[in-house]
Amino acid sequence: xxxxxxxxxxxxxxxxxxxxxxxTQDMNHNYMYWYRQDPGMGLKLIYYSVGAGITDKGEVPxxxxxxxxxxxxxxLRLELAAPSQTSVYFCASSPGTLDGELFFGEGSRLTVx
Amino acid sequence: DQQVxxxxxxxxxxxxxxxxxxxxxxxxxxxxxxxxxxxxxxxPTFLISISSIxxxxxxxxxxxFLNKSAKHLSLHIVPSQPGDSAVYFCAAxxxxxxxxxxxxxxxxxVKP
Numbered sequence: 434x435x436x437x438x439x440x441x442x443x444x445x446x447x448x449x450x451x452x453x454x455x456x457t458q459d460m461n462h463n464y465m466y467w468y469r470q471d472p473g474m475g476l477k478l479i480y481y482s483v484g485a486g487i488t489d490k491g492e493v494p495x496x497x498x499x500x501x502x503x504x505x506x507x508x509l510r511l512e513l514a515a516p517s518q519t520s521v522y523f524c525a526s527s528p529g530t531l532d533g534e535l536f537f538g539e540g541s542r543l544t545v546x
Numbered sequence: 547d548q549q550v551x552x553x554x555x556x557x558x559x560x561x562x563x564x565x566x567x568x569x570x571x572x573x574x575x576x577x578x579x580x581x582x583x584x585x586x587x588x589x590p591t592f593l594i595s596i597s598s599i600x601x602x603x604x605x606x607x608x609x610x611f612l613n614k615s616a617k618h619l620s621l622h623i624v625p626s627q628p629g630d631s632a633v634y635f636c637a638a639x640x641x642x643x644x645x646x647x648x649x650x651x652x653x654x655x656v657k658p
Binding site: 473476477483534 | 555591
């Protein structure tokens with residue numbers, strides 16, 4: 434059981450470049466999330482989705498876009514990379530039950546130079 | 547506006563002693579709380595949770611206490627082991643809203 438899988442694990446971008454962080458889960462969870470973690474900081478919610486075709490903004494959505502065409506996949510798109518987007522990105526999923534927890538991927542470390 | 551706060555960035559404890567990690571929240575609508583553990587270069591993993599109808603929840607060496615009036619929760623690890631050395635995140639959620647808010651984490655170092 435793979436759980437939540439993120440790719441790539443590491444990436445270096447130049448300012449202004451674009452890229453997509455991929456996330457897939459095999460637990461049939463309806464809820465999926467993207468968080469970022471900056472050094473010494475907590476996890477900030479970027480975007481989340483409560484099901485295929487439904488997405489919503491979190492605390493720090495600027496500079497990012499998401500889509501949710503299937504239950505399994507929740508890619509995060511950076512359109513014009515900026516140094517402020519240098520961070521570790523975590524994808525997570527949840528069954529959405531009352532006592533459900535978040536299951537995290539291993540993270541994607543992105544550096545924008 | 548940080549709704550979940552962990553005011554101690556780090557904690558050092560001797561092996562075998564108790565580790566106490568603290569967390570405060572500001573949103574009185576939160577009624578489900580979780581603790582996550584994170585090792586370097588790995589994703590956070592779920593440790594223990596508590597709902598607002600309880601004031602204590604135990605799982606082996608880990609106990610979480612909730613004080614709703616003070617908007618405060620704590621994680622107790624007894625006895626602490628070197629393998630417990632990690633960053634611990636507190637998280638909170640409102641039932642049926644499914645948005646999880648995280649604190650900034652506390653780095654626990656358990657010395658052998």
